[in-house]
Amino acid sequence: MSLFILCAFALLAGFIDAVAGGGGLIQLPPLLILQKDVAPALVLGTNKFAAVTGTATAAVNYNRRVKVNWRIIGPGMLSAALCSWLGARAVSLIRPELFRPIMLLLIIAMAIYTFKRKDFGSTARETKASVRPMPYVLGFCGLIGFYDGIFGPGTGSLLMFAFVGILGFDFLQASASTKIINVTTNVAALVQFLSAGQIIWHLALPMAVCNIVGGIIGSRMALAKGSKFVRVIFLVVVVGVILRYGYDIVQSML
Template sequence: MEYSTILTLCSFSFLAGFIDAIIGGGGLIQTPAILFTLPQYSVPTLIGTTKIPSLSGSLMGAFQYSRRVAVAGRFIGPMMAIAFGASWLGAWTLTRVPNSFMKPFALVILVAVFIYTLTQKSFGQVSHRIVTAQQQRLRMWVMGAIIGFYDGFFGPGTGSFLILGFITLIGFDFLKASAHAKLVNAATNLSCVLFFANKGLILYSFAFPMALANLSGAFLGARLAILKGNRFIRVFFLLVIAATILRFAWDLLT
């Protein structure tokens, strides 16, 4: 039974890594899968377990993108450090206060994002500079703090929010935004892994096989995104945002 359970979780983790590498949102697949498959464990333990496969997928996606997409090296390192610390703070906060109020809040934001992206055909199709270098630095650091905290405290949609921020606030196209989002998401995932591991809230017998599957999916997803380009990623972005909206709406109504 345990082998069949691991195989099931690995299948979902592969799909999560594939989608997450393209546009984010893999947690919408991986997290419900492990919560449904292993109901005998506590929710913090299961969430902690998913962070190792999420980290492996983020690292693979970041590696694939960085080989083909120019990265804002001067700014992304400090942004990753800020996101790392903010994610740890978010995870710590989660152990002390409930996060149930986040779903309605995130749902409203996601609906607005979906409508805007759908109506603006040129959104994220080309990279253009909309701010000075100093403004870019400040915006990236603030974004790292806010979204990093969100990832540790709540999580779903983090990759999509990062991509949205890089496009609207910095002026990146979808491909470049995805590349930078993977780097920041790797930092937030690493922070969560260290936090949950320190608390003894990771099931390693499930986490490591899932990590291998997630990494494989991320490899294929990133390669496909790089091959197909911005239009393909835009379609995936809309699909993932729509799925996230439906998921949050279902949770609120049931």
């Protein structure tokens, strides 16, 4: 019964993550609840394995239909991967909890801005940064990659907002680009979990299959319905991230 529940959540997580990121908000909590007697590293490794497979599948689907600017995304991948690795190494030096209030304020600001500007991300546009994008791409991919390595939640939302707000991508282009960057940063963490044997295979494999199916459905629906649909799901995910951070902060104060 627990495997069926986990697979159902993995399917939904793959769908949501393929459209607008945030699948971890859906997939990880039931794993933590149903595997509460298992070491946290095993739970995180299992979650990461399932998530990476779905994200990679969605990235391939997007790359077939959405024109990806590899001259921008390629360096962004390298910057994000390097800084994600640095962030993972800095975990012992910086308390991840310090990021929660900062991230909560940032995500709230993103939600308000996106909600108020109805045309935000509906079509691609030229911005000051899009004329000479490289410094901006290296900068925000590096910063978000570092955050992903040291803490993680909300990374996809941050990347999507940066691609739309800074480089003028529409939400569909931003979602495709975000998936590629996310795969890069997550693979490094997955390698660590694999080398340490921190994956529960009898859960990870069926969850991965369901996450892949969700990723295929989500990416196809996003491609069919376009940027307006992605924008709506993005706002739903952002609200979920806000509630998650708010809950964590309140719990830490009790």
